[in-house]
Amino acid sequence: MSYRLLIIGLGDLGQRLAAEISKFAEIDELILAGRRIEFGVTFAELLAACSQIKVRFFELDAEQQDAVEQLLRDQRPDLIVQCASLFSPWYLRECQHPVAKVLRMAGFAAQIPAQLPPITTVMSAVREIDFPAPVVNCSYPDLTHPVLAQLDLAPTVGIGNVGMIQYRVQATLLQQSKLSGTEVKSDLPLVRVLAHHSQIRAAMSSIRPSDTSSCPKVFIGEGGQRADELVYAGLPLMSNRYLNALTTASGLPILQALLPNKPPLRISAPGPLGLPGGYPIKIINRLIELDLPQTINLETAIQDQWQSTQLDGIADVDKDGTITFTESTKALLRQVDPTLSEPLAPFSARERFNRMMSYLSTTS
Template sequence: MSTVLIIGVGDMGERLAAGLAAEAGVRRLVLAGRSQATVAAAAAGIASSSDCLVEAVRLDAERVDDVAELLVRTAPDLVVQCAALRSPWALAGREDEVARGIIAAGLALRLPYQLPVVLAVMRAAQLAGYSGPVANLSFPDVTGPILRSQGLAPTLGLGNAGMVLRRVRAALRTAEPGAEPPLVRILGQHAQVFDVMQAREPADPEDRCRVYLDEDGRREDALAYRAPALEPGVRYNPVTAAAALPVLGALLPGAAPLRWSTPAPLGLPGGYPVRIANGSVALDLPPGLTVDQAVAFNERMGRGDGVERIDEDGTVHFTPACREAVADFAPDLAEPLAVGEMAARAARLDALLG
């Protein structure tokens, strides 16, 4: 019976906690977050609606020593990292020039909100000698390769490619009700998810997610865009949770193997088909697709989030379109961003956004 530590108990953290509490193999959940009231309320609700032991812990997850101490004390079998300094949805509905420009630039410009907590968690895992799996929800398609450059890559990411897989399966159920679903393998990047969720098929076939069916990897990319449309917003969260929970269950000790698609396995950019077994993750690419080809595709698609390239030391360079989006009010936001500059850039964002 397993212990799972969930860091960050916002809407997604609580959804994943509730799903894990229903897993037969989970005996104990440790919920950790900055707000004691929020964490305690989530823990009380989950404890009252499941047979799982639930512990609430106040934690500033940017404090590496505190996270390391919690890892040693709780000895989790799985760590689920859901925390960020600001939610990706935090600017939803804002119409001021600054917010519109930063949204148009792509999520990569907000890396200073997405990277620091997961970076601290991975440093804490190293400090504590924790060798179990870590699943990261915070912009994994881009934070994963940055962390890999530091020797700190989580086991895998959550959401994104798995959400596309869920959408494909929904389209298949509609097309063939009652039929046994085929094996679905997805190659795709976070920037492509919005078109998938809104059922907007890109005109250029090269810009579509790649969908591979059955063992032979038959291409059916259009299926990614055939499920009912969902406008961007927190309604995506149930789909994200449904994409993540099979992965988390498969990472538990003694779990059955799983073939799925996830972002950032082993710190790679974008999302890939994987096999999860015995707590380890391996790529599960279809016949004829090489790792180099898969990575090159996801790196190209990552430009939709504003990432031109990531250097070997983790420095992020932004695309011309990203730079143009903020050129009129804060061109410095799109200067190359090194890992050690995240705090200063976050402060700059805070000053602009309020």
């Protein structure tokens, strides 16, 4: 059978995913949606020529719920991949404005106003029309999913972060097997990873923190033997948007497994079941279940991920989804504007984003 897949948001990650998804044998139509009409139309034309499948672009503001609902009704995708954000997660790192420097110091929590609005709208549209397709979210799923879970709006699962760490560990194991003379990929052991977005930079840089309690947890084989040191065994990678290549590679198996009539998949992914951080999971018949080893229970795993959330600058998420920042993050946000440090309700994120951008738009 052939299926139809929708990608919302055509930034760097959305483009990379689209290019790879267009090669899926089971996809006969790829739908692209975003705000940049001229780029979107020509990019769709390029992908259609490269992949020899039907690729169409639709103009869409992912913050307009009625428009999202209409697109879903009209196109009926079998899978939705949500990549839209108000700015790239790399924007603040690349921006030279002095306010951007303060926001970077405040932690990734400072970016939540840019990441939350599109996925909130998309999930509101999905729930409003009871749309059956799974939703894979690429916008800070380690935090946006537990926030949206409080509103019964959690996406199916995310990609990136813990999945990237799992792929690096697997690459290290493969390299070690080659050195030992056994380089058959299928012979490598099962790798399961428990990790949070807050740990990704150190993991990609191969810099192990002095506080090992804040490290990702790696479980090898069915027995779950710990091998956390493998996270830092590879060469350092550049911390820039080129890492989206690894997000893409580690996310593609998840997208394939969520299409109809696919075999089960065991992998690690962020934000499953509306949980904070990232976990080992199974995808069976398009449904997600956790795949924790027997050496760690769910309560401990969730507590571990909430503790790691604080390293991003998040102190708590209330029962209505309101986000409270840590004291250190609040202190830095107050340097820009005291209101930026106040608790953030999910549906107030766009207003908070506009206020933040007003400072980034001033002459430095």
